[in-house]
Amino acid sequence: MKTITILMGMLSLLAGCAVVPDSIVQQPMTAKPLPVTAAQSNNGAIYQANAYRPLFEDRRARLIGDTLTITISEKTSAGKAASSSGSKSGSISSSIPTIFGLPFKTLQGMSVSANSSGKNADTDALSATNNFTSTLTVTVVDVLANGNLVVSGEKQVALDKGVEYVRFSGVVSPDTIQAGNVVSSTQVADARIEYRTNSRIDKAVAMAWMARFFLNVLPF
Numbered sequence: 001m002k003t004i005t006i007l008m009g010m011l012s013l014l015a016g017c018a019v020v021p022d023s024i025v026q027q028p029m030t031a032k033p034l035p036v037t038a039a040q041s042n043n044g045a046i047y048q049a050n051a052y053r054p055l056f057e058d059r060r061a062r063l064i065g066d067t068l069t070i071t072i073s074e075k076t077s078a079g080k081a082a083s084s085s086g087s088k089s090g091s092i093s094s095s096i097p098t099i100f101g102l103p104f105k106t107l108q109g110m111s112v113s114a115n116s117s118g119k120n121a122d123t124d125a126l127s128a129t130n131n132f133t134s135t136l137t138v139t140v141v142d143v144l145a146n147g148n149l150v151v152s153g154e155k156q157v158a159l160d161k162g163v164e165y166v167r168f169s170g171v172v173s174p175d176t177i178q179a180g181n182v183v184s185s186t187q188v189a190d191a192r193i194e195y196r197t198n199s200r201i202d203k204a205v206a207m208a209w210m211a212r213f214f215l216n217v218l219p220f
Contacts, residue, residue, distance in 0.1 A: 024192050025167045029154040031141040033065025060177050061149060064140050068151055068177065070168055072134040072185045072193060079127040089117040132193065136168050148173050151188075167194040 061068050093113035138153030152169040170188035177183055185191055 023167060023196070024194050025152065025154075025169045027150075027152050027169055028141055029152055029167070030139045031064050033063065059181070060174065061140055061181050062143070062147075062174060064143060066140045066149075067181065068138050068140065068149070068172060069180065069182045070136045070138055070151070070153070070185055070188070071182060072132060072136060072166075072168070074130070074132040074185060074193060076130045077128070079125075081125045083121075083123045085119075085121040087117075087119040089115075091115045132195065134166055134195075136166055138168055144171070148189075162197050164195070164197045167196075168192065 091114065093111065136153055136155050138151040140149045141152050142150035144150065149172045150169075151172050152167075154165055154167045156163055156165040168185070168191070170185075170191035172183050172188055176187040185193065
């Protein structure tokens with residue numbers, strides 16, 4: 001009996017543990033730059049590759065480990081409206097004429113009438129608007145064969161009741177990089193933007209694994 005009580009207590013504790021939903025950003029948040037191979041000095045020559053510093057250099061991000069600043073300015077709006085109506089009506093009337101010589105004299109001259117009507121109206125309206133504005137610096141984690149940059153990054157802000165974080169990943173074309181290595185989120189391909197928190201409010205919306213187990217087993 002004691003063993004059963006301990007097992008039931010452990011199951012109750014496990015049922016209260018909620019699983020936080022996975023992140024939509026499925027790649028590393030940062031990457032280290034590749035090691036630079038030192039050029040060998042060429043004695044007797046005026047030009048030395050290991051000591052060369054260009055006078056004008058393009059400082060745009062182009063290598064793994066470089067950073068970009070993403071200006072997040074996302075606004076989505078969707079609306080839907082539909083309406084339908086229908087009506088139907090009908091009537092019927094009948095009477096028994098008066099004919100002399102027929103039986104059932106009391107029924108002759110009677111009339112019967114009936115009316116029916118129906119009307120149905122349905123109206124549906126749906127609208128949704130989302131607005132997300134932020135700034136985040138990301139790191140180039142990969143360079144594709146065509147020169148596009150795969151970027152990813154994360155920003156965390158610790159508050160009293162949890163940590164809020166912004167995650168971003170996507171593919172940036174070097175042609176869209178502006179001065180100061182700034183890129184708008186609307187010009188990033190395969191962009192994944194996430195704003196989450198690890199506070200209890202975020203965990204409360206996740207279903208415990210024990211509850212998910214019983215919902216999968218029970219027939220209703």
